Amino acid sequence: MPLKEAKSYLESIEGVGPKTxxxxxxxxxxxPALPVDTHVHRVAKRLGLIPQQCGANAAHEALEHMCPPKLVYPFHVLMVEHGRKTCNARNPRCEECALTDLCPSAPQLIEGT
Ligand code: SF4
Known part of the structure; x- marks a missing residue:
């Protein structure tokens, strides 16, 4: 089944949204379907991969579109790990982050600590 059709089929089941x-x-x-949980969503916004106002549902489409199919799985897993270990919701550890130099949010977050 084509990916889009498979998503539509699953999302037609009550209680199943884009993430599930x-x-x-x-x-x-x-x-190559990319789940966007709270970590992926937060980190993607902080890194400027998606706009701040981009909701989680729209983020599925946007991030999946920019990620090569073979990298969807590692992208998801590594974004979740980065969100848990470094780019925490409340206390992002920007000073220790490998992406500090590339991250548009880092200056503001470091200044706010
Ligand atoms: S520099 Fe800070 S905000 Fe940017 S990805 Fe790293 S921890 Fe997150």
Whole structure:
């Protein structure tokens, strides 16, 4: 089944949204569907990959579109890990982050600490 069709089918099930559908497709079927959880969403916004006002549902489409299919799985896993270990919601550790020089949010967040 084409990816778009598979997503639509899963999202037609009550209680299944874009994140759950993408998790099923990526983790269970090895398809290049990118789940955007709270970590992926936050880190992507801080890094400027998506606009600040981009909601989680829209972020699925935007991030998946910019990620090569074979990198969708590692991108998701590494964004979640980075969000948990370094780019925390409340206390991002920008001074220790490998992306500080590239991150448009770093100056403001470092200044605010
Ligand atoms: S520099 Fe700070 S805000 Fe940017 S990705 Fe790293 S921890 Fe997150």
């Amino acid at each position: 559908a993408a998790c099923v497709l990526m983790f269970c079927y090895n398809r």
